Amino acid sequence: MIRRLGYVELYVKDLERAKHFYVDVLGFLVAEETREQLYLRAVEEFDHYTLILTKNEWAGMGHFGLRLEKEEDLEELARQHQAWEIPHRRVPVGHFPGMGEMLWVKEPSGHPIAFYHDLKQAHSFTIEDREGALPMRHTHLFRGIPPLRIDHMNLRVHDVDQALTYWRDRLHFSVSEYVVRDGYTFAAWTRRAPGTHDVALVSSTGPSFHHVAYIVEGPHAIIRTADLLADAGYQEMIEYGPGRHGLSNALFLYIRDPDGNRMEIYTGDYVRDLDAQPIRWTWEEYDRRGRLWWGPAYPERFLETQPVCEKWPNV
Amino acid sequence: MIRRLGYVELYVKDLERAKHFYVDVLGFLVAEETREQLYLRAVEEFDHYTLILTKNEWAGMGHFGLRLEKEEDLEELARQHQAWEIPHRRVPVGHFPGMGEMLWVKEPSGHPIAFYHDLKQAHSFTIEDREGALPMRHTHLFRGIPPLRIDHMNLRVHDVDQALTYWRDRLHFSVSEYVVRDGYTFAAWTRRAPGTHDVALVSSTGPSFHHVAYIVEGPHAIIRTADLLADAGYQEMIEYGPGRHGLSNALFLYIRDPDGNRMEIYTGDYVRDLDAQPIRWTWEEYDRRGRLWWGPAYPERFLETQPVCEKWPNV
């Protein structure tokens, strides 16, 4: 019913400053721009946007979107959330540019999700002229890393086992890997797409946002990201890495935008069927090789998370 | 119901010679080895094997396998093929090492397919020791390119429109791109996984095999493949490329094994939802930019195809 992670909305305090960081340095493309919002996409994406930056008094996550397999799934999901007694709201066509009808949900762990099916596509796909070419075939116009496409979100929840009753049992996300500690699930990586994860759920005090990840071309693009940031005077925005996680096999570099929102620049995970047996890590294994296959020790500030919005959209 | 392309069986006349080519030079891993067969996998694959080399009097394709989403799909598919009056046969557990029950089908265009759900996995996935680590985390043991994982098959059929009634309408493959010529479909790229294609169907005189494609790490691995082959004295096995297709966006290098079986060393296609609108090319557009975005003109021998087996498995 759910196909994949669709987009994320981040809050930034200064839109111009954010634009310089995301567009001029990292190389995101501008899909739409208003006084209050910037709609961006990465260079190999077909969706009109996957990253919404919204001007706000505090930084953090607004909400994120999950794309459905069929339009009819919207109606069915509304019925199910009603039955599950989970707060939800229908949001009509056009709430965001090019966006179809949405179902907003406050999932049981406290994160705001927008389910949707229809979103304007970035390209027309008749190949009559250059305009119709595939999105990635405009390399002469790209700059920055550039990021290729959105990969996953990392969320913090109070109780991972409880969160899994929603994500795994109700939304039918497949667990790719998980960590068991003292008889409870410390963290779980869940997905509807065949990569490592669309949404990671990690134990913490409550709902909060840790990072959103974008895929880049390969190991050299991880290095390039650090070079770009240091060369542009954003040396302090390089938070952690390069290194490799054992769990998920991700080659990572964690960076912060000027408002503190964290992004994982990411490559090297795997493709594995949704019905494959989840990979189980004990806490000891995870601590020894799962968290870090190789790389520097993480800095304290890597443990910080950011708040998520608690308001419903104005509709 | 069908999840993805699973494996392909190629016929080779000299198994030792083929082993040198695929294992020593290209870097495939040996999963199983018998007097008559070699079972190989690429280095980031979880399945026990994705390439079967079978000793035979002539080279070409034996058959290929499509993995199902659920085990119950096998029964349902058998019922459907019965109803469609398409020749099929149940093949019991263990016909190949670690393989579960299969349904063999002679699809309407003449290619032999094995549907299956269960295949032994390459790794145990408890991370207690090095044995349990993810497949790609044994780089110190890899050699060659190495290939990462199987991507797609390219088949020749007599009538693509007719073939699509089976592939698209019955097996629910999604068409990602297609070429229209004089009112008929010249070629169609179809998939169940979210890449460009699992199975390409191209107009020709009848059922035959053009190539199987394996994904490699990036552009540098395409160059590395040509270097490896030329350095190892297999210069003649480099058939066509490097170049880029417009249709599919593939960065390609086509090579031949010592028996003439063609493999595409491949990177750079895209990820796009199965329900996205197919990309339509006219013959003129395809001829001008689709076949070749950039690269050398193809050599005559690139048009050659190889026969496919017509016999049923002995069960």
Added chain:
Amino acid sequence: MIRRLGYVELYVKDLERAKHFYVDVLGFLVAEETREQLYLRAVEEFDHYTLILTKNEWAGMGHFGLRLEKEEDLEELARQHQAWEIPHRRVPVGHFPGMGEMLWVKEPSGHPIAFYHDLKQAHSFTIEDREGALPMRHTHLFRGIPPLRIDHMNLRVHDVDQALTYWRDRLHFSVSEYVVRDGYTFAAWTRRAPGTHDVALVSSTGPSFHHVAYIVEGPHAIIRTADLLADAGYQEMIEYGPGRHGLSNALFLYIRDPDGNRMEIYTGDYVRDLDAQPIRWTWEEYDRRGRLWWGPAYPERFLETQPVCEKWPNV
């Protein structure tokens, strides 16, 4: 006495068109710009420029510059050319922006050379602020491939053995590799820097220019060059490659600018001492593996060369 190849001057008929090609698409940096000339450098170069584009009625090569080890070498070289009875002329400081005194020579095979020692440097090299940083540490401002630095020139001469009496015996260029055919030297790669060559001399009917080569970061940058050109609508400017030469080990892509001037986008040659024994190829070996280690057959137009200027500079 001679340290290395310094720069090359190419003639173009339309300066704006050339600027789009070299700067906007390939990623050269603009050092100086006048109505009649564009002075460019690659992104890891310390010299103010290494490529001069001069507006002219016909395309081809104006001249090229060789940098001397010491300023005093200029006087000594003038004395020597006088003794050798080779036409030469002193050109005072400032003939080009930031250029010191030069000695212009019409070398015996007919190519115009400017010897020089002093050229303005691109960076100040006190690291007090970002301005003083190393040239390559401005990656956030780069675009295109980008090219890293000039590598070599390929010239056509009537008689290679005769040319070598000047280049090898008088200027003390070291021959790295050479091809012998029917008792004469068909081609010789000569250098003062420890790479494969600064200047290649190849048999032809008379003095003409085949290509200038710029080094790029690695195999992926060769592919990127072809992508950039095809994506920007310059598909026809990709002349030959990617492929690898056996002689010199160069991984190559030959491109043409909109005026037909040829550039080799280049990586993968070697570092070898100037006093090492030259590598000798027979014509048969060269024809079989030297010209092409792997890659497509060259197109006819790859044999075309371009004229070189016959006039002395106005001083």
Added chain:
Amino acid sequence: MIRRLGYVELYVKDLERAKHFYVDVLGFLVAEETREQLYLRAVEEFDHYTLILTKNEWAGMGHFGLRLEKEEDLEELARQHQAWEIPHRRVPVGHFPGMGEMLWVKEPSGHPIAFYHDLKQAHSFTIEDREGALPMRHTHLFRGIPPLRIDHMNLRVHDVDQALTYWRDRLHFSVSEYVVRDGYTFAAWTRRAPGTHDVALVSSTGPSFHHVAYIVEGPHAIIRTADLLADAGYQEMIEYGPGRHGLSNALFLYIRDPDGNRMEIYTGDYVRDLDAQPIRWTWEEYDRRGRLWWGPAYPERFLETQPVCEKWPNV
């Protein structure tokens, strides 16, 4: 007179263990092997070897070799060291396999150097058959990273200014970059080849060895090195990085062999003429951006150095 760094001799306590590390995992090639020594080279080197591993009771550096421009330089250097009253000794042909006559010197800061001109070359360089091909054109036989060629040594000396009277003023090494602290030179990078440095001299308590550096293909090979070590169970041998130095522009990964000898896996420095003005860093600039352009803070053990041999060779 001196052309470049030639080779280094490291002491290891267990030769088999060292062989596994350097040859099986990192991918050095074995040139010669005796009971007491292993002679290795990197894959793009023409010299028979550039790394000598000698069995010894303690780890550290035996000595290192500097290659001369001409054979006659050996005699001249002996005369000069006699005049400078610096301890030196002639070592006859054949002291190491394929090695010509050497001049051993205990340089004023206390490090043992061997000057030499003649060393057996790794390849025959007639291209009649595969044996004669260029060294790098055997990629099908390579494994590991592999390292491409030796780049530089980093030595610790009691007084850098004093050391420079030998290295810069007498041996005519060119200073590429240097750091000034409280009126004295804290460190200097010196070279005879046109890269950043052949020999770095850094202030410390006395003569000791910090690291030898080998060049690898590019950023992806830095990542690959960390992967190889972690995958092979040598996670602890990854000491510091990946990161980028501001001074020298090096993209670095520092690793330790099982005996604690440090190697820098290295890419991304620059090519700059020997007569270019040295780049001057104040201590504050160096501390802020020179030591580290980006990357993690260095671990304490990165400051450790290793002893150098004090004995003369037995001749």
